Amino acid sequence: MILVNLILILLVGGVIAWISERQHPNLPRWIALLVILFDLGYLCAVADLSWSQIAVVPNPSDATTWLFHYKAEWIPRFGISFELAMDGLSLLMVVLTLVLGAISVSSSWTDIKQRTGFFEANLLWTLAGVIGVFLALDLFLFFLFWEVMLVPMYLMIAIWGHEGRSYASMKFFIFTQVSGLMMLFAILALVVLNQHSTGVYSFSYFDLLGHNVGGDIAYWLMLGFFIAFFVKLPGFPVHTWLPDAHTQAPTAGSVILAGILLKTGAYGLIRFVVPLFPNEAMAFSPIALALGAVGVIYGAILAFGQDDFKRMVAYSSVSHMGFVLLGVFAWNTLALQGAVMQMIAHGLSTAALFMIAGSLQERLHTRDMSKMGGLWQNMPRMGAVAMFFMLASVGLPGLGNFVAEFMVLIGLFKVAPWVAVVSALVLIVGAIYLLIMMQRAFQGKPNEGLRLSDYGGREMLTMAVMIVGLVWLGLYPQPVLDTAQPVLDSLTRLVVEVSEAASTTDIAGAFP
């Protein structure tokens, strides 16, 4: 029930925030913030987790070994149930979601002036949908949450976005919708084929893990899942929705989009694509790795070419999330741990960069970097904060992003040395665009006549949370690693078992 409550609190909180606008336009913000913090507190307090519990290696096919598990009948005729479960991986993702949710509420504090109630409601509902995605283990329910989280996000971009919002929100919606459709086909086909061999309909992850669909069909099903997550990730070449959506979304929208929504794609790859179709995924991995490496470099090159601050950060997301793809398809614990770390570290660092972009836009009414310059003089605090997150994004050791990228690359090097070498070039091209960003926005000749308010207490507090988070991840990531380790261990073991079984029986059939 804990898991259901986690989602319900956010949903109900959203409704309350919406209604409360009638009392006072400021009220929804406080309510949204309190609801999210309450949810976080609830998770920490009621969940009553101990390390020994987390350290238990969950058996992917046995729900009772997970941290929490909840199951209720829903549509028994088709084997659809309301099944939520949490292990270390989803725990990390849920905590990240809630933390970034609180940060995004703070980032939109002064930014959103119209219809605050509905805005905060959408924000909370998006979070609820995302948490649902991270927890759902019934594929039907998963798909439901997957689609549900889009709608409030779409509204946030379409209503509170910037000048090109309708184009951007439409593009965002169509890309994710089409890719979601492919996943729906894949889910249905998987369930039906599984029914043919076992005789029962079941959408449950636990039942489907051991399915014995093989051959070309399985490869296509894997692709169906892969495309849905790949678009969300986003991977090259289906990333083009992201720069538009990020650029046009309001600050809080960008923070949630970059910080959390992209992670659902990465989560899906780790949770579903590889465990459900181990052989097919491994057969596909050369292509996936190549796409990942291209995305990493391509994003960095494109970021260098942008004038729009937010667009540049958006392309840096493409570049950074490529590491997640690399980490997942290298499929050893080191690279996977790197991918998980990257999800968290990128969530924090990019969210902060988007917040900086948002505050610049709020003050200067432009995102065009060619019109900025020397802002350090006007806003030293913001400049210092921007410098920190720029260095974090560059991958400075001692900060979270470095740990993530290094682990991905070192894990990848074992599997595909040349891909790792090519991806490592991002250390150079990544530095180029981030440094030029700093130069164009904050350094150079200051505009003396400009009167700009520097960061205040609320903003500094928000930033401080993220700074501390990144330093902690960079210097002592062990708690995070320990939380994810059992899950990743069990998943890698599962894959090894399946592929060994396949190699003894019929390896040729598994590859198209």
Next chain:
Amino acid sequence: MGSVSIPLDHVLLLSALLFICGLLGLMMRRNIIFILISLEVMLNSSAVAFVAAGARWGQPDGQIVFMLILAVAAAEVAVGLGLVLQIQRRFKSLDMDDANRMRG
């Protein structure tokens, strides 16, 4: 019943000719009045066919349907003329192509 009976084929041929006339009128004319007249012609052509068929089989159904068609035609004319008035008032024209507001 008269002793002179017209062969059914002839009536059906007449009906078909009338129908085609009406159809061509419908397709060719732009004036809405003529379109309505063409529609009437088509309705009546089918009515003739019904009557002839009823006579051929000695059944009353054909004439009943004729009555029905008559009623439909009356209603159609009423509505149609109402539309004609509205169109005339709004577009100052009875040309149907002028009343085209949909953009292709």
Next chain:
Amino acid sequence: MLKLLPLIPLFPLVSSIILMVTLGKLPKRMVAILGAGSVGMAALITLLVGLAFMETGQPHHQVLWTWMRVGEFSPDIAFYLDGLTLVMMSVITGVGFLIHLFSTEFMEDDNSFSRYFAYLNMFVFAMLILVMADNLLLLYLGWEGVGACSYLLVGFWYQNPDNGAAARKAFVVTRIGDTAMAVGLFLLFTELGTLDIQPLAEAAKSQWEVGDTLPVVACLLLLGGAVGKSAQLPLHTWLPDAMAGPTPVSALIHAATMVTAGVYLIARTHELFLLAPPAMLAVALVGLITSLMAAFTALNQHDIKRILAYSTISQIGYMFLALGVGAWAAGIFHLVTHAFFKALLFLAAGAVIHCLHHEHNIFKMGGLRTRLPVVFWSFLIGSAALAALPLTSGFFSKDMILLQAYELPGVGPWLWVGGLLGALLTAMYSFRLVFVVFFGETKMEPDKQPGVRMAVPLSLLCVLALVGGFFALPLVPLASAFPVASEHHPSHLIEGISIAVPLIGLAIAYFIFLGGQWKVDGLVNSASGQMLRKFWFSGWAMDWLYDKFWVQPYKSLTHLLRRECMDDIYNTIVKFCQLLYRVFSYTQAGRLRWYATSMVFGMIVVIALLQGVI
């Protein structure tokens, strides 16, 4: 006592964090005490730790916590103290403290006084981590950390876009080397299963044979990192531009400590390099060629700091030469003495600039010998040590390098000859600098005299540059990890030549630049002379080359790609849909007769189908 080791980097770190968090709200006096004092404390503890270490001489290993542990990949936050580390730490904290002290006066009038010390302390912290790290990943943390601090400090006066460009260049060019080094770390970990330096060396010795491909590749990748950070060919172009930073920064980062990190890295991993003779040869050649090239360039510059920058590149080339011929201890010895005399030269140059309204061009200076006596003597001593005149500290170290290079079988004598040519040039350009700036007629009057906080560090460094050779020599054997060089001494003739060459260089410089006995104007002004001069002045046109072959192509590439060509694919789909939409919507035009006609045709087709006509 040895347990105090973690305190050494902690002091500058804490001070830096305090300065960052307070955002310049502290009074300047407080900032100065905090900034310089923290490094002073670090130096003091280094002294205590050093004394304790020398009692036993045993390497000390101290683990603070596990950084990250995933399977067999488990680098710690851990320190390793041996002679080499101690030497480096002494240089960093000792020279670092003097430079901090100098900075408190040099930067006094700057608005961002607090930010300056925050960065500088952070640099000292990162540099200490670099040399104290017990595994290559932690070393990499320090390595990147000093790079970031260098970026911040070169671009310290951010209002001028040129400084920003220099800072970016410094970061990106060294990043190229860092990337090679990172790949080297991947390779080492994948092959040997650890990144801890001592176990790594053991594993390498047991798994690899001398001359295997893998150690050569790994060492070349590490060399790539060293070349980037130490400004050697072909990644040296950032260092002259990095002089855009405040002069004490150039003294600390771009002369005494950071740029020698590459030397440290190779010395630290020398056991790997011993397994890879081709890589060793590469190190020696890179060093020799760089030192000659930079020396020629230094001879032609007229910016006082750029001359020193090229001379730094050249001297680090010597250290690489030493490492390449296996003279590990000599390389580190030269590193130490170089830190002394080059920091002295930079600080003296800083004092000149400080007192002469920020003038950098040496031909606008002159006759400062009497105007700024303290600075003059500092500069003279520094130049003497740089030129390796007998009995100065630089003499001992450079002599050691040259003799050991001569010993190397095969190419040794050739390396020796190259090194001698470099020594000749070194003496020429360093005394050209002295003669032009401090002798001759006065062209510019200094508007102030260096104060106490400048004079004291200068004098202390003078002492070190003079007698540092005796002082540092006993430290070197402490780097006990190094294999001992052969005790065989070359002939007296060779030694004599080595001693004489710098004196010849000094004489040439005297005749050309001061005495005026030798007229070189004709030679210089001839067409080929001018061309050669321009070529040397531009640093052998390396910047131009890189701009042509890397920077411009990359810019055009980004310009080409900037308008997201991937979107064209999706736009094509959109266009196709729009086309279909136009076609279909044409049929829904609201034309009544058209509808009727199409209905009729439709019916005809349906009837025909039903009747089986079609």
